[in-house]
Amino acid sequence: MKHTVTPHPSQAIGVFDSGVGGLTVVRALIKKLPNESIVYFGDTARVPYGPKSSDVVRVYTRQDTDVLLKHYVKMIVVACNTVSSVALDVVEKQSPVPVVGVIEPAAEIAARRTRTKRIGVIGTLGTIASSAYTKAIHRHDPSVTIEAQPCPLFVPLAEEGWDNHEATRLIAREYIGPLVEKGIDMLVLGCTHYPILKNIIGEAAGSAVTLIDSADATADVVADLLAGHSLLRTESEPAEYTFLVSDVPHKFREIGERFLGRRLDRVEKIDDTHFT
Amino acid sequence: MKHTVTPHPSQAIGVFDSGVGGLTVVRALIKKLPNESIVYFGDTARVPYGPKSSDVVRVYTRQDTDVLLKHYVKMIVVACNTVSSVALDVVEKQSPVPVVGVIEPAAEIAARRTRTKRIGVIGTLGTIASSAYTKAIHRHDPSVTIEAQPCPLFVPLAEEGWDNHEATRLIAREYIGPLVEKGIDMLVLGCTHYPILKNIIGEAAGSAVTLIDSADATADVVADLLAGHSLLRTESEPAEYTFLVSDVPHKFREIGERFLGRRLDRVEKIDDTHFT
Numbered sequence: 160m161k162h163t164v165t166p167h168p169s170q171a172i173g174v175f176d177s178g179v180g181g182l183t184v185v186r187a188l189i190k191k192l193p194n195e196s197i198v199y200f201g202d203t204a205r206v207p208y209g210p211k212s213s214d215v216v217r218v219y220t221r222q223d224t225d226v227l228l229k230h231y232v233k234m235i236v237v238a239c240n241t242v243s244s245v246a247l248d249v250v251e252k253q254s255p256v257p258v259v260g261v262i263e264p265a266a267e268i269a270a271r272r273t274r275t276k277r278i279g280v281i282g283t284l285g286t287i288a289s290s291a292y293t294k295a296i297h298r299h300d301p302s303v304t305i306e307a308q309p310c311p312l313f314v315p316l317a318e319e320g321w322d323n324h325e326a327t328r329l330i331a332r333e334y335i336g337p338l339v340e341k342g343i344d345m346l347v348l349g350c351t352h353y354p355i356l357k358n359i360i361g362e363a364a365g366s367a368v369t370l371i372d373s374a375d376a377t378a379d380v381v382a383d384l385l386a387g388h389s390l391l392r393t394e395s396e397p398a399e400y401t402f403l404v405s406d407v408p409h410k411f412r413e414i415g416e417r418f419l420g421r422r423l424d425r426v427e428k429i430d431d432t433h434f435t
Numbered sequence: 436m437k438h439t440v441t442p443h444p445s446q447a448i449g450v451f452d453s454g455v456g457g458l459t460v461v462r463a464l465i466k467k468l469p470n471e472s473i474v475y476f477g478d479t480a481r482v483p484y485g486p487k488s489s490d491v492v493r494v495y496t497r498q499d500t501d502v503l504l505k506h507y508v509k510m511i512v513v514a515c516n517t518v519s520s521v522a523l524d525v526v527e528k529q530s531p532v533p534v535v536g537v538i539e540p541a542a543e544i545a546a547r548r549t550r551t552k553r554i555g556v557i558g559t560l561g562t563i564a565s566s567a568y569t570k571a572i573h574r575h576d577p578s579v580t581i582e583a584q585p586c587p588l589f590v591p592l593a594e595e596g597w598d599n600h601e602a603t604r605l606i607a608r609e610y611i612g613p614l615v616e617k618g619i620d621m622l623v624l625g626c627t628h629y630p631i632l633k634n635i636i637g638e639a640a641g642s643a644v645t646l647i648d649s650a651d652a653t654a655d656v657v658a659d660l661l662a663g664h665s666l667l668r669t670e671s672e673p674a675e676y677t678f679l680v681s682d683v684p685h686k687f688r689e690i691g692e693r694f695l696g697r698r699l700d701r702v703e704k705i706d707d708t709h710f711t
Contacts, residue, residue: 203487204491206486210684210685210686211480211682211684214682215480284685311594311595312591312592315588318587319587319588325605326588326609329601329602330602407488408487409488
């Protein structure tokens with residue numbers, strides 16, 4: 160059902176993801192909007208969404224959205240590429256507050272900035288199979304050719320923290336080399352884990368290719384949208400950050416802090432049978 | 436609750452896993468016991484169990500066990516190292532038919548065959564953190580030193596099919612080199628995905644180290660147990676194989692057939708809200 164609340168500037172921004180990856184989006188939001196409070200929900204009990212069918216992802220998405228709406232957020236940022244690809248409409252239908260996904264902001268920037276009219280997109284199997292970036296980029300510029308490549312090994316490499324490892328370099332060259340040969344000048348990092356491997360991905364792509372980080376692109380859109388709706392927080396007390404998860408998996412704190420770029424002081428496990 | 440059926444030789448062996456990995460156990464069972472019918476359930480909607488907390492894994496395990504019991508299986512093979520590590524008692528409590536996990540068979544063989552009294556164990560973060568192999572090996576021989584190493588990249592490498600790739604070699608050397616330096620002479624493949632990478636793991640371990648494949652070890656125990664309980668199937672019609680999943684994820688058939696080593700003709704998605 161649609162909740163009937165009206166968003167208020169003092170409320171927090173809600174962010175959800177299938178797991179810890181969305182913390183790179185939170186990091187970008189904190190950098191761009193340091194005065195905004197944030198409620199984050201990571202569905203760590205059911206991560207990853209990437210390989211799952213879209214039917215399952217849509218069911219999960221409804222439940223994730225409900226978690227945030229119960230916290231009276233003033234907007235919802237879908238910090239999960241899989242959900243943004245196959246279930247953004249589910250969130251939009253359910254939410255009475257504005258919704259931003261991570262696909263559209265990066266797609267728009269890439270479409271606007273490409274000169275060679277060839278854009279590379281990398282992501283999970285689910286994101287690439289959905290063609291969500293291709294469709295979003297083509298809405299801005301139908302003349303662009305998209306070179307899409309699923310990179311299923313990047314998520315576990317980012318979680319292992321192998322951001323400066325020879326194996327990661329080899330794998331990055333294997334995934335990204337063929338895109339570069341096809342003449343891309345933009346490479347969209349279509350998965351929230353990938354900013355962790357930005358340096359190695361950048362090396363593999365070479366200096367002629369610009370990396371488009373969807374976390375940064377999304378933070379810019381969120382800032383514009385809050386300003387446009389007069390929803391920017393004006394209080395001078397420090398912003399508050401709440402981190403909710405559906406499970407506390409092994410190494411959660413270590414991985415989470417690497418992704419967030421700061422300490423994860425308080426993490427609450429939600430109590431909801433939907434998630435077990 | 437305990438079901439009150441009595442197992443009968445004509446019934447199928449039930450096998451469950453968190454996803455496709457358990458198909459390597461099915462493969463070993465088919466090889467060892469070609470006359471046995473098998474019902475396999477892979478909880479592909481909620482894979483992987485490895486990184487999840489044991490509380491969540493125990494809840495999932497109850498539901499997985501119920502799926503098999505509803506198919507009137509004559510025994511249950513827990514083809515998931517994570518479940519065998521942290522929730523085998525859940526299955527044993529719930530099942531009226533014999534239960535075999537994948538930890539104990541490999542642990543026993545390794546403990547019996549080691550000469551250096553140093554055994555390497557590799558698995559997911561969850562399996563290694565549980566110390567289940569260490570405990571099981573020490574029940575057979577408390578004098579053995581265990582060198583345990585989580586290898587979170589091996590699962591996605593096996594699913595990518597990179598079983599002969601330079602990056603996999605580098606990663607295998609990184610994970611396994613330190614175990615070899617410590618003088619192990621047995622290496623337990625404590626994850627059902629790892630047989631796919633057996634060649635590269637064997638190269639990294641060197642010829643002085645014997646690989647113990649828990650799938651093969653488990654199939655041997657299942658054969659003995661069925662014979663001991665007079666539960667070996669005697670019909671001469673061909674055995675039947677039923678493959679059930681909770682979701683049909685991307686590349687499921689491709690990955691599944693690589694793991695099973697034969698065609699996956701019929702895969703049924705179960706209809707049960709527990710799994711969505």
